[in-house]
Every structure is written in structure tokens, then in C-alpha cells.
Amino acid sequence: MSSTELTDLGIAAIRxxxxxxxxxxxxxxxxxxxxxxSAKALNAFLVETPDHALKAADAADAARVSGDLxxxxxVPIGMKDLFCTEGVTTTAASHILGNFVPTYExxxxxNLWAAGAGMLGKLNLDxxxxxxxxxxxAFGNVISPWRRKDGSNAPLAPGGSxxxxxSAIAARLCPAATGTDTGGSIRQPAAFVGISGIKPxxxxxxxxxxxxxxxxxDQAGPMARDVRDCxxxxxxxxxxxxxxxxxxxxxxxxxxxxxSSNLKGKRIGIPKEYRVDGMPAEIDALWxxxxxxxxxxxxxxxxxxxxxxxxxxxxxYIIAPAEASSNLARYDGVRxxxxxxxxxxxxxxxxxxxxxxxxxxEVKRRIMIGTYVLSAGFYDAYYTQAQKVRTLISQDFDKAxxxxxxxxxxxxPSAAFALGEKQxxxxxxxxxxxxxxxxxxxxxxxxxxxxxxxxQGLPLGLQIIGKALDEQGVxxxxxxxxxxxxxxxxxxxxx
Amino acid sequence: MxxxxxxxxxxxxxxxxxxxxHAQITSKAKLFSGAATDFGAEPNSQVSLVDAAMPGxxxxxxxxCVRQAVRTGMAIEAQINAWSRFDRKNYFYADLPxxxxxxxxxxPIVGEGRLMISLDEKDADAETKEIGIxxxxxxxxxxxxxxxxxxxxxxxxxxxxxxxxxxxVSKPDMRSPAEAGAYVKKLRSxxxxxxxxxxxxxxxxxxxxxNVSVRKPGDAFGTRTETKNVNxxxxxxxxxxxxxxxxxxxLEAGGTIVQETRLFDPDKNxxxxxxxxxxxxxxxxxxxxxxxxxxxxxxxxxxxxxxxPELPDAKRRRYEGDLGLTAYAxxxxxAEAETAxxxxxxxxxxxxxxxxxxxxxxxxxxxxGALNRLGxxxxxxxxxxxxxxxxLKLVADGTLSGSLAKQVFEIMLExxxxxxxxxxxxxxxxxxxxxxxxxxxxxxxDANAEKVAQYKDGKEALFGFFVGQTMKAMQGKANPQxxxxxxxxxxx
Numbered sequence: 001m002s003s004t005e006l007t008d009l010g011i012a013a014i015r016x017x018x019x020x021x022x023x024x025x026x027x028x029x030x031x032x033x034x035x036x037x038s039a040k041a042l043n044a045f046l047v048e049t050p051d052h053a054l055k056a057a058d059a060a061d062a063a064r065v066s067g068d069l070x071x072x073x074x075v076p077i078g079m080k081d082l083f084c085t086e087g088v089t090t091t092a093a094s095h096i097l098g099n100f101v102p103t104y105e106x107x108x109x110x111n112l113w114a115a116g117a118g119m120l121g122k123l124n125l126d127x128x129x130x131x132x133x134x135x136x137x138a139f140g141n142v143i144s145p146w147r148r149k150d151g152s153n154a155p156l157a158p159g160g161s162x163x164x165x166x167s168a169i170a171a172r173l174c175p176a177a178t179g180t181d182t183g184g185s186i187r188q189p190a191a192f193v194g195i196s197g198i199k200p201x202x203x204x205x206x207x208x209x210x211x212x213x214x215x216x217x218d219q220a221g222p223m224a225r226d227v228r229d230c231x232x233x234x235x236x237x238x239x240x241x242x243x244x245x246x247x248x249x250x251x252x253x254x255x256x257x258x259x260s261s262n263l264k265g266k267r268i269g270i271p272k273e274y275r276v277d278g279m280p281a282e283i284d285a286l287w288x289x290x291x292x293x294x295x296x297x298x299x300x301x302x303x304x305x306x307x308x309x310x311x312x313x314x315x316x317y318i319i320a321p322a323e324a325s326s327n328l329a330r331y332d333g334v335r336x337x338x339x340x341x342x343x344x345x346x347x348x349x350x351x352x353x354x355x356x357x358x359x360x361x362e363v364k365r366r367i368m369i370g371t372y373v374l375s376a377g378f379y380d381a382y383y384t385q386a387q388k389v390r391t392l393i394s395q396d397f398d399k400a401x402x403x404x405x406x407x408x409x410x411x412x413p414s415a416a417f418a419l420g421e422k423q424x425x426x427x428x429x430x431x432x433x434x435x436x437x438x439x440x441x442x443x444x445x446x447x448x449x450x451x452x453x454x455x456q457g458l459p460l461g462l463q464i465i466g467k468a469l470d471e472q473g474v475x476x477x478x479x480x481x482x483x484x485x486x487x488x489x490x491x492x493x494x495x
Numbered sequence: 496m497x498x499x500x501x502x503x504x505x506x507x508x509x510x511x512x513x514x515x516x517h518a519q520i521t522s523k524a525k526l527f528s529g530a531a532t533d534f535g536a537e538p539n540s541q542v543s544l545v546d547a548a549m550p551g552x553x554x555x556x557x558x559x560c561v562r563q564a565v566r567t568g569m570a571i572e573a574q575i576n577a578w579s580r581f582d583r584k585n586y587f588y589a590d591l592p593x594x595x596x597x598x599x600x601x602x603p604i605v606g607e608g609r610l611m612i613s614l615d616e617k618d619a620d621a622e623t624k625e626i627g628i629x630x631x632x633x634x635x636x637x638x639x640x641x642x643x644x645x646x647x648x649x650x651x652x653x654x655x656x657x658x659x660x661x662x663x664v665s666k667p668d669m670r671s672p673a674e675a676g677a678y679v680k681k682l683r684s685x686x687x688x689x690x691x692x693x694x695x696x697x698x699x700x701x702x703x704x705x706n707v708s709v710r711k712p713g714d715a716f717g718t719r720t721e722t723k724n725v726n727x728x729x730x731x732x733x734x735x736x737x738x739x740x741x742x743x744x745x746l747e748a749g750g751t752i753v754q755e756t757r758l759f760d761p762d763k764n765x766x767x768x769x770x771x772x773x774x775x776x777x778x779x780x781x782x783x784x785x786x787x788x789x790x791x792x793x794x795x796x797x798x799x800x801x802x803x804p805e806l807p808d809a810k811r812r813r814y815e816g817d818l819g820l821t822a823y824a825x826x827x828x829x830a831e832a833e834t835a836x837x838x839x840x841x842x843x844x845x846x847x848x849x850x851x852x853x854x855x856x857x858x859x860x861x862x863x864g865a866l867n868r869l870g871x872x873x874x875x876x877x878x879x880x881x882x883x884x885x886x887l888k889l890v891a892d893g894t895l896s897g898s899l900a901k902q903v904f905e906i907m908l909e910x911x912x913x914x915x916x917x918x919x920x921x922x923x924x925x926x927x928x929x930x931x932x933x934x935x936x937x938x939x940x941d942a943n944a945e946k947v948a949q950y951k952d953g954k955e956a957l958f959g960f961f962v963g964q965t966m967k968a969m970q971g972k973a974n975p976q977x978x979x980x981x982x983x984x985x986x987x
Contacts, residue, residue: 216784383781
């Protein structure tokens with residue numbers, strides 16, 4: 001097999017090929033390493049770690065001989081640069097971390113290495129995962145491999161915050177990558193570049209060693225080219241971790257083995273409040289198409305109501321910044337990362353100078369919002385209200401589960417937009433999260449799978465939201481759509 | 496209780512005091528990390544990734560700290576909240592790596608309780624007073640800044656960062672420095688009994704924030720000030736006296752009291768303003784999203800209760816009632832947990848409840864006297880309870896007289912040897928050999944014929960002289976009772 005063909009393979013195909021001896025893990029790793037090296041124009045990787053990938057590949061090749069292959073042996077992946085990786089620079093795409101090199105490995109990445117995966121490098125993202133377009137990265141925005149059909153060649157946003165992961169997978173720089181999802185950061189970029197990604201139930205993946213954005217919402221998950229690959233990789237990432245008090249003490253199901261696209265007997269809920277004003281007709285059509293796919297797979301479709309949906313976005317943009325304002329207080333120039341110590345400066349001056357120089361504008365905006373909503377006199381009006389809304393949103397879902405098993409909705413209200421298009425208007429940018437945020441607030445598993453292309457030839461994603469702990473139901477519905485959508489489009493290589 | 500009043504130019508003023516005591520919870524590891532908590536370790540040698548707030552680090556609650564806080568709550572008869580929660584208190588300082596302290600503002604683990612104080616614990620008739628306790632919550636301690644290591648920069652030691660504290664908040668129920676002093680002492684005694692805090696104020700494992708206001712008797716509460724981190728009972732009392740008088744002076748000069756945080760300076764004997772309410776921090780408290788609510792089940796609570804030791808007040812009643820000790824002795828023996836533990840070990844080694852009085856007397860006068868002289872605490876006593884009991888038994892069975900016992904005890908203190916060995920080696924055994932004593936007495940009476948005559952003429956006080964002479968001649972080893980009897984017979 002040529003190296004180009006090898007880099008077209010996903011997790012399951014690589015795993016199986018290595019096991020069967022069709023090719024070596026080292027060939028696979030080298031193929032991806034070369035592709036990563038030749039795709040600087042996408043700005044997807046912040047750090048390349050070919051040695052890490054090769055070492056894991058060699059271990060996989062040795063394991064094949066000894067019959068000791070694991071679920072991801074020989075699969076080289078990309079690591080969102082929000083996960084601390086021992087001995088490898090970790091930036092969260094912010095200058096504030098300086099040249100921080102962790103002495104520890106995040107639980108999620110450690111789990112992946114234990115499952116046999118290797119690391120091609122650290123992937124670019126929105127700074128501290130705050131953004132929906134990757135334009136808030138301190139190291140330049142990631143560019144989507146996709147282009148509009150109109151010939152404008154306008155560089156497109158890969159979505160965010162896991163935009164580096166999305167772009168790299170879509171451009172075949174890696175077969176899969178980790179993402180993190182706080183309000184849609186796995187699902188929206190997956191939709192923008194035509195790949196799959198799942199945010200599991202809050203607590204499935206340990207947050208230990210992942211740079212925190214909003215603790216009560218942050219959840220890691222896999223991004224890959226298809227549903228099966230997501231199932232395999234999520235199985236490797238998830239698991240109870242005593243070092244994270246919010247980690248779920250439950251066994252990890254074998255989601256790969258449990259995959260089935262037969263949805264007979266399943267009830268699919270269509271939340272009527274997700275039909276928002278001004279939604280492009282193409283998104284609506286995609287949604288109808290998705291409904292037809294699921295009916296075809298044997299499911300019954302019912303309309304459901306999630307009455308508090310319209311309050312989800314405002315509540316999210318109070319709770320997430322509130323937690324972030326506190327979580328990011330540790331970046332103060334005292335112990336690690338950037339320190340800006342002006343001549344004759346005292347402690348407060350050092351804080352101010354360091355944080356002014358280290359944080360980007362979007363991070364500063366959210367710290368300011370978070371500080372404001374938690375301050376005396378405003379706490380009840382904002383934070384307490386937002387928490388009440390959050391409870392109501394959860395109750396909406398609980399109510400919906402009385403009449404359905406799975407919810408289907410669009411992932412994002414539009415296809416990928418051009419870089420710079422929404423940068424001037426933070427509110428327009430925040431609106432991108434309107435369909436993804438409710439599941440985040442409720443801690444529910446949700447995934448995006450490619451559903452088709454819009455008129456410009458850009459991918460559109462369908463979102464499946466499931467009951468807490470029912471990742472299997474979400475993956476199965478995703479598989480049913482995947483099989484019927486027959487999404488094979490890929491971005492033409494221009495880089 | 497005590498009518499403590501400040502005499503001002505405009506009349507009498509009453510002082511109102513509330514204390515927030517920060518007590519370091521005794522545990523091997525910190526509140527949310529596995530780092531050690533030993534006092535006096537090399538700077539930054541007991542710091543985990545969590546304590547240093549490295550990116551992505553998360554707190555995991557130490558169950559032992561919860562257990563100790565609950566036991567403490569039970570010891571002050573407080574309401575234990577089966578559901579509590581941790582909040583973040585946000586502020587920037589170099590000794591606070593996370594940029595927030597994990598504490599419990601909204602839902603503390605322990606609710607209202609109470610403490611009984613007495614102005615003179617050793618006087619059974621002294622008046623007592625109940626001091627209400629508002630709450631106990633658990634929180635993290637901060638690190639320590641060191642300003643003397645570099646000419647222009649400060650260093651930070653994070654060993655203390657993340658160490659578990661209980662904040663024990665009293666109600667404003669105290670009315671005098673003496674009451675506040677008694678409260679701190681009683682609280683410290685209970686913490687030591689429970690074993691939840693070593694109460695060591697010099698090492699900073701217990702310190703108090705002192706809230707003081709003044710008012711004309713019968714008036715509503717005045718505006719209070721809070722003097723931070725006062726670290727001895729004496730300083731607490733001094734702080735109150737100085738601060739209350741300062742407030743009276745301000746008010747009588749037509750001024751108003753500003754609600755503010757103050758600092759006690761023992762060298763200058765004054766309190767100084769640290770910051771006023773206007774520039775007080777806005778701590779932006781909110782529930783810590785890294786931690787789940789803390790839920791205590793019935794079994795855990797039952798285990799906590801079962802593990803509580805007998806507390807000082809109950810112990811004192813038992814010593815008086817069952818052991819027949821005086822109120823004074825019972826109070827002295829129970830005031831500190833270590834003393835009570837020592838006394839009970841002594842009683843156990845004696846194996847006879849009838850020896851309680853002798854044991855109590857010996858401990859309070861002989862042992863305490865010796866320890867005082869040596870500048871030692873009872874925990875470091877060179878004589879063990881078992882050795883003490885052996886000594887007491889040698890007195891009880893007549894082997895040693897009181898004065899011989901004192902001699903043996905001195906040697907025990909010096910050598911650490913067992914009393915039986917000392918008696919054996921030094922031949923300090925008391926003799927009741929009537930023949931030997933009679934012959935000594937005969938010699939003494941012969942040599943002091945004049946005094947014998949005086950005695951017989953009615954100067955009975957001379958009896959002591961003969962006893963002394965006899966004992967001296969016998970090098971203190973004669974059984975005093977036998978000496979008494981034989982002398983009486985010889986002089987009859």
C-alpha cells in the first residue's frame with residue numbers, strides 16, 4: 001500500500017491492517033508524519049512529535065509479533081494542545097503558558113498511550129478552548145482544508161475550539177484526534193469539516209491534566225473520520241479516575257462491539273425549539289434528510305419540546321466565563337509560564353503586566369464577563385439565575401426522554417464561515433453554539449456526524465443527543481445516518 | 496458572668512467579642528492533595544502539583560479531614576450537616592497558587608454548637624457561661640511569603656499551601672478579655688482531646704481573628720473591627736483590651752468606628768488598620784465546580800461519634816464522682832488532654848481505684864513540680880506512668896516512706912531507672928525493724944535527757960524533734976509510723 005493510501009485509513013482499518021500484517025505500524029506512522037510535515041499551511045499542528053508516534057508504532061509492531069495488540073495499537077493520533085503531555089510543550093494556544101513543559105501526562109492522553117496509540121503532535125485550538133473559529137489562538141488561526149465552490153478561495157474557519165483537530169483529520173494529517181467540548185467544541189468543528197466527533201456524558205473522561213476552561217462543562221472526546229473510529233477511541237479515552245472528583249465510577253462499555261445501525265423500536269425526538277428564525281434552508285433540508293435516514297433505519301420520529309432552549313446560550317455564556325475567570329487565575333506569572341515583571345514592579349503590577357501580555361482578547365473578554373457575573377451585587381442576578389436555567393434545561397431533557405430515546409438536530413446553524421467574517425462581532429460568534437450548548441449544560445452525550453454538503457460544497461453536520469450514559473444509542477444513531485448519508489466528499493488538496 | 500466594663504468619660508462601656516479560630520486539622524496529607532503536612536520542613540519540599548496549581552490539576556477531598564471536622568463538631572454538640580459544599584473564594588496573592596481558596600461559605604459542614612467556659616476552671620464554684628458557636632467549615636490554608644531572603648524580591652514557601660483548616664466561628668457572646676481567653680483555652684482543650692488539632696499556637700496551627708465592638712450596656716451592637724491572625728491566648732486578651740479602649744476613645748471623641756481589618760502589634764502593644772471595608776476584596780464566592788457536594792451517610796456519622804473520647808467536662812465529673820477527687824484536682828487533671836491521658840495511664844498501672852487520691856496528689860505536686868523545674872511538658876516526662884505507679888505502690892505497701900519516695904523520685908528523674916531498682920541499689924528501703932529503731936531511739940533519748948525532761952513537763956511540741964532526730968539517725972529509712980509508736984512508748 002502506498003503511503004497516501006495508508007493515510008486515507010481510519011482507526012479501525014489501521015488497527016486491523018497492523019494486526020493482519022497488511023502493513024506495519026511504522027509505515028503508517030511515517031506516512032502521517034510526512035503529511036503533517038507538508039501541511040504547515042493549515043497551521044493545524046503547534047508541535048510535531050514524530051518520535052512519539054514512531055516509538056508507539058514500533059511498540060505496536062512488536063506487539064503484533066508477541067500477540068499483544070491493544071485497541072489502538074499502531075494508530076498515530078493528534079493531541080489537542082489543551083491536554084498536558086509529559087515532556088512536550090503544552091500551550092492551550094496562549095502566550096500565558098510561555099514554554100510550559102508539563103512533568104505529567106493527562107489521564108486521557110495516558111489512557112490513549114496505554115491503548116497503544118502514538119502522538120503525531122499537539123494541535124492548535126482556540127486560546128484556552130474559548131472560541132468557535134480557531135481565530136483566538138495566539139499562534140495564528142487554523143485553516144480548514146475545505147474551500148467554497150465559488151472560486152473565492154477565501155480561507156475558511158475549521159470551527160472551534162477543536163479546530164486543529166478537525167482540520168488535521170479532514171486533511172488526512174491524522175486518522176483521529178482528541179478534542180474537548182465545553183459548549184460544542186468537538187461537535188461544531190466536526191460538522192464544519194465533515195468528520196465525526198462525540199462528546200460523551202460529563203464525567204466519562206477524566207479532566208485531570210487537561211487545561212481547564214469551565215470545569216462543570218469541559219469534557220474530552222474523540223474526533224475521527226467515522227462513527228466506529230469514534231467508538232473505538234472513546235473506549236480508549238474514557239474511564240474512572242480517582243484524581244478527578246467529578247469522574248464517573250462506572251465501567252467503560254465496549255461501544256465498538258455494541259455498534260448497530262438497526263434503530264427498530266427507537267424513538268427519535270425532534271426538538272421544535274431548534275427551528276430558529278433565520279436558519280438557512282439548507283440546514284433545514286439537512287435536518288429533514290436526517291429524519292428520513294433515521295426512519296429508514298427503523299426509528300419512530302416524534303416531535304418534542306425543550307421549552308427553555310432559548311435561555312441556554314445566555315446561561316452558558318454566564319456559567320462558562322464565571323468558571324473560567326476563576327480557573328484562569330492561576331496564570332499569574334508566579335510559578336510557571338509567562339512572567340512580565342516591569343522595572344520596579346510590585347506584585348500587583350506583575351500580575352497586571354503578565355496577564356495583559358499573556359491572554360488574548362477573547363480570553364480577557366470572558367475573564368471580565370466571568371468576574372462581573374460573580375461580583376457582589378450581580379451574583380444572584382446572573383450566576384444564580386443561570387444555574388436555575390441550567391436545572392430547567394436538564395429537566396427539559398428529562399421530560400423529553402419520556403417520549404423519545406434520542407434527539408436529532410443540526411449541529412450548527414450554518415456551514416463553515418470565512419475567517420474574519422464573525423471576528424468583529426462576538427455575539428454572532430457565540431450564536432454558533434446555539435444547538436450544541438444545551439447538551440453541554442445538561443452533561444449529556446452528543447455527537448456530530450456529516451450529513452451532506454451545502455450549495456457551496458461545504459460539509460454540514462447532524463447532531464445526535466442521547467440520555468446520560470447512553471453513548472451507545474448516540475453512536476448507533478450516528479452510524480445509521482453515516483450509512484445512509486454515504487458522505488465521501490473530501491477537501492481537494494491545495495496546501 | 497464577669498461584669499467587665501470600660502470606664503469612659505461618658506460612662507461605662509460594654510465590650511462585645513466574637514472569635515473566628517483557625518485550627519489546622521491534624522492529618523498526614525493536605526485537604527485536597529497527598530502532600531505531607533509536617534511542620535518545619537524545608538521550604539517547598541511538601542508541595543504537590545495540585546498545591547502548586549499546575550495546569551489541569553484537580554482537588555480530591557481528604558476524607559480524614561472531613562472526619563476530624565465532624566468529630567470536632569460533635570464534641571461541641573453542634574449540628575452536623577449531612578450535605579455540605581465547597582466554594583471558591585477568589586483573590587490574587589502570591590501565597591495562593593490557585594488564585595482562589597477552597598472554603599465553605601454557603602453550606603458549612605458543621606452548624607450551630609456551643610461551648611461551656613469557666614473563668615476559673617480550677618474552681619468548682621466559679622461561674623460558667625455558654626458560648627454559642629455559629630459554624631465550623633473546612634478550608635485550605637495559604638502558603639507563606641518570605642521577605643527576608645532577597646533585597647528586592649519575595650520568596651514563597653508553598654509547604655502550608657493546601658493544608659486543611661477548620662474555621663470555628665463563635666457567636667458574639669463574649670463580654671470580656673477573660674471570657675475570650677477562657678474560650679480559646681477551652682476550645683483548644685477540646686480540639687486536643689478530640690485529636691483534630693494539636694492546638695499549637697506558637698507553630699501557627701491555631702490562630703484567631705478577633706472581632707471586637709463596644710456599646711453602652713443595653714444598646715444595640717456597635718460597629719466591629721476584625722483583628723487578624725492573633726496567635727496566643729495572651730495576645731487575644733491584649734488585643735481585645737487595646738482595641739476596645741481604642742474604640743471607646745474614638746467614640747467619645749465624637750468619631751465613628753470603621754468596619755475594617757486590623758493587625759495586632761505585640762511589640763508596640765497596639766492594633767493598626769490593614770484595610771477598610773471600602774477596599775475589602777470582592778471574593779466572588781461560587782461553588783467549586785471541581786468538587787461534588789459532600790454527603791455524609793449515617794454509618795460515617797455513627798463511626799465518628801463512636802470514635803469520640805470522653806471530653807473534659809464529662810471526665811471532670813467522673814473524677815470527682817467516681818474517683819472521689821477534689822474539684823480542684825479533677826479540674827487540673829482534665830484541663831489538658833495530655834494530663835488526663837497520663838493520669839489515666841497511671842491509674843491503669845496502679846490497678847487500684849483506691850489509689851486515685853494518692854496518684855492525683857503525686858501527679859499534681861511531685862510530677863508537675865519536677866516538670867515545671869525541668870521546663871518540660873508532661874508528654875516528655877522522663878518518668879513513665881508505669882514507673883510512677885510502681886513508686887506509688889512502694890509507698891502504699893510501706894516499702895517507702897513519703898520522704899524516701901521523694902528521694903527515689905529525684906533519682907528516677909535523673910536516671911530514668913525503675914523505682915524498685917533504685918530502692919534495691921541505694922538501699923533506700925524503709926525499715927520497720929522495731930529492734931533497730933528502739934535502739935536508735937534509746938540512744939537519742941539518752942543524748943537529749945534535758946529535752947526529754949521538758950517534754951515530760953508538758954512541752955509536747957518537742958515530739959517532732961525526737962522524730963526528726965530518729966529519722967536522721969536512720970537516714971530516713973525508718974517507717975515513720977513505727978517511729979511514732981515506739982517514741983510514744985519510750986517517752987511515756
